[in-house]
Amino acid sequence: MGPLRSVVLAGGGTGGHIYPLLAFADCLRRHDPGVRITCLGTPKGLENDLIPPHGYDLRQIPAYQLPRSVNMNLMRTPDRMWKAARAAGKVIDEVRANVVIGFGGYVSVPAYLAAWRRELPIVIHEVNVPPGVANRLGMKFTKHVAVGFPHQPAQAESLRDARVVGVPLRRGITSIDRVAHRAAARRQFGLHPDLPTLFVAGGSQGARSINLAVAGAAKSLAAAGVQVLHVIGARNEPVNVPHDLPVPYVTLPYLSQMELGYAAADLMLGRGGAMTCAEVAAIGLPTVYVPYPHSNQEQKRNALPVVEAGGGLLVDDSEMTAAWVEHTVIPLIRDPRRLAAMGAAAAAYGRRDGDEALLDFVYEAVAR
Ligand SMILES: CC(=O)N[C@H]1[C@@H](OP(=O)(O)OP(=O)(O)OC[C@H]2O[C@@H](n3ccc(=O)[nH]c3=O)[C@H](O)[C@@H]2O)O[C@H](CO)[C@@H](O)[C@@H]1O
Known part of the structure; x- marks a missing residue:
């Protein structure tokens, strides 16, 4: 068994954020069946259709509308943001998570904030250049950033030190x-x-x-x-x-x-x-x-x-x-x-x- 006890996975919105999360969850379950896996989503996201059929625990937190750019004030809607982060924190505490892994999208920001407040390790996986807004915000709280493709560190300053790991793909596809x-x-x-x-x-x-x-x-x-x-x-x-x-x-x-x-x-x-x-x-x-x-x-x-x-x-x-x-x-x-x-x-x-x-x-x- 590896060093993991319980992980919280965050990523939602489009299939582009949810499929790598699912592929990663499947890989973890294969290697380390004892690890508790909990996914975070929002009430209306596509994650509600895609995640439960795979047998993972999906917890809902209130939606938090991301700012359109990182330079915009994160605190623009502080009540909503902290409400979502508190809800994410409650899940993290309940499942006694020892790492939060985010794939981007609006569900990730509250998860990053809650993990940061608890001083838990945060791992971010990013597949785009430039990185998405949620992950750019998350990068303020962690150095553990992984990317999908070799061109990304070369093209984005914020990804310069990221590790190229590839993209978790569904087994059905690979x-x-x-x-x-x-x-x-x-x-x-x-x-x-x-x-x-x-x-x-x-x-x-x-x-x-x-x-x-x-x-x-x-x-x-x-x-x-x-x-x-x-x-x-x-x-x-x-x-x-x-x-x-x-x-x-x-x-x-x-x-x-x-x-x-x-x-x-x-x-x-x-x-x-x-x-x-x-x-x-x-x-x-x-x-x-x-x-x-x-x-x-x-x-x-x-x-x-x-x-x-x-x-x-x-x-x-x-x-x-x-x-x-x-x-x-x-x-x-x-x-x-x-x-x-x-x-x-x-x-x-x-x-x-x-x-x-x-x-x-x-x-x-x-x-x-
Ligand atoms: C318009 C836009 O902003 N698109 C972004 C969105 O892409 P978007 O989510 O549209 O597209 P992606 O190609 O990244 O992912 C699509 C995923 O859906 C799956 N699929 C698709 C169709 C289908 O019928 N069945 C099915 O399973 C594909 O296998 C794939 O896994 O998020 C990606 C990841 O952040 C970004 O790179 C894209 O630039």
Whole structure:
């Protein structure tokens, strides 16, 4: 048994913060089944859908609206902030936690504050450049900062001394064998087992511009013998695709078993969220990245290193049109040699052991 007794994990809001938390929790449970694991969330966050099915104790604390920048006064809404921090502290005391691990998002700040007041070790995991607001606030209270990618310390002053551990990824994803699982995954979606397959998914919310572009190219894709598996996003309007296409074009609002989509694909087309970048690289899936154009070019920075390593293509959201899909995606997906080279480059960049490396880092932080 390691030095851990009871851990509190904080991270919520988007899938991008919750999935690494879950992957890390699974890794901890595998290595150290005696450790008590408690997750913090807020009443309305996505964590309420994603965490309980995995059997972890999820405690709710009141939501605290983050300031939009770290330079804004943290004390702008002091009552709410301290109320949330007190609630986090109550959980920490009750489960007698000996470390708090935060993955960013609005649930993390109260957890960091409560841990700091109790002088508990705090470990932060960050996947973006620049780091998110919650984690930048948390970094005021700890030196134990881990990051997902090698480009992060080079690009952000605040991450200069961070340890590169990779991104904790769900086992379902890291255990994919793209060749062995392909046919079965395609069958599950009603796809043809042998046709070139484009998998489209625009991050945890889906992406409207991507939806329009790919659906707009549906006829040309079908004429080229390319089938499509398209996750449109739970809150996006359905895409308009002809019903009489000669090859399958399957749409879904959301895919909880993302590994099946990855396994079915010859080529992925999606956003550049940090989790997506880490996942497709880990399994060596060639990808066309269409970074979300707002929020500081954050997604472009996520995708650029794997693209520069040869693992995919990068295209601006403004250029993502049906014509671009026809001119660039169709020839690429029909070129198995080029796809194989891209997949190998992506796999060489990616890693599958982020969960284990973060656990080692946590052990070190607690042992100090
Ligand atoms: C617009 C925006 O600000 N996006 C940010 C958001 O991304 P966002 O959460 O949208 O996207 P990510 O790519 O980081 O993560 C998406 C996660 O959802 C999963 N998934 C997605 C679709 C689906 O149908 N099923 C499914 O399971 C993916 O496998 C992945 O694990 O948080 C990331 C991590 O802080 C940031 O890098 C992104 O820049």
